[in-house]
Amino acid sequence: LAKTTQPISMDSYEGQEVNITCSHNNIATNDYITWYQQFPSQGPRFIIQGYKTKVTNEVASLFIPADRKSSTLSLPRVSLSDTAVYYCLVVLRGNTPLVFGKGTRLSVIA
Amino acid sequence: DSGVTQTPKHLITATGQRVTLRCSPRSGDLSVYWYQQSLDQGLQFLIQYYNGEERAKGNILERFSAQQFPDLHSELNLSSLELGDSALYFCASSVSQGRAGELFFGEGSRLTVL
Numbered sequence: 001l002a003k004t005t006q007p008i009s010m011d012s013y014e015g016q017e018v019n020i021t022c023s024h025n026n027i028a029t030n031d032y033i034t035w036y037q038q039f040p041s042q043g044p045r046f047i048i049q050g051y052k053t054k055v056t057n058e059v060a061s062l063f064i065p066a067d068r069k070s071s072t073l074s075l076p077r078v079s080l081s082d083t084a085v086y087y088c089l090v091v092l093r094g095n096t097p098l099v100f101g102k103g104t105r106l107s108v109i110a
Numbered sequence: 111d112s113g114v115t116q117t118p119k120h121l122i123t124a125t126g127q128r129v130t131l132r133c134s135p136r137s138g139d140l141s142v143y144w145y146q147q148s149l150d151q152g153l154q155f156l157i158q159y160y161n162g163e164e165r166a167k168g169n170i171l172e173r174f175s176a177q178q179f180p181d182l183h184s185e186l187n188l189s190s191l192e193l194g195d196s197a198l199y200f201c202a203s204s205v206s207q208g209r210a211g212e213l214f215f216g217e218g219s220r221l222t223v224l
Contacts, residue, residue, distance in 0.1 A: 032209075032210040032211060034210070034211040034212070038153075041198070041218070041220075042215075042217060042218070043112065043114075043200045043202065043215025043216055043217055043218055044153070044200075044213075044215050045112070045215065046209075046211075046212045046213065046214075049209055049210065049211060049212070087153075089211060091210045091211030092210060092211075093210035096166070096211075097143055097155045097158050097166050097168060098143075098155065098211055098213060099155060100145075100152060100153040100154075100155075101152070102152055103152075
């Protein structure tokens, strides 16, 4: 499994756009980039996934450059309720277990 | 609501005891995963079952065991409990042909060992 590296923590003010970058230099051809969000005392929640270029959904956007060695999760206009830990994972298609790193603890300040 | 149900939500017990955590996956999901989350270790994968068979094993202690029943619910058995076993235990499930890496997590069972 490709190892991922992301910042331990980030702070942001409400209303700002937050970009969390993840590096995955050893990503394989069949790997997908997946991001999870976890609120305190809750299970992680899948938020977005991509293979290349850009993916957008109602929660976030995911930018993946052509070499796929990194990816950026973009959260538009964050609110206090976006305070959570965000995990970047590189996964294979299929029912394989996910290996979570430490994630990025995002704190949104009023 | 992810559709994954875990019971009990909270459990307090003493060292040396044995407990059973139960998980009902989303309807139709064949894979069940168990994770342990403690403050110092983060989210650790324990074990995966697929349609009743063990599929993958992670950092699961020998004192811990799990199984998946024909109705696809799963149980995680923790025995000879130690203080360090205090943690949140999450169950997750996934569809057979869903998006890569899309697991649906339950709300967890918080175990406190005194």
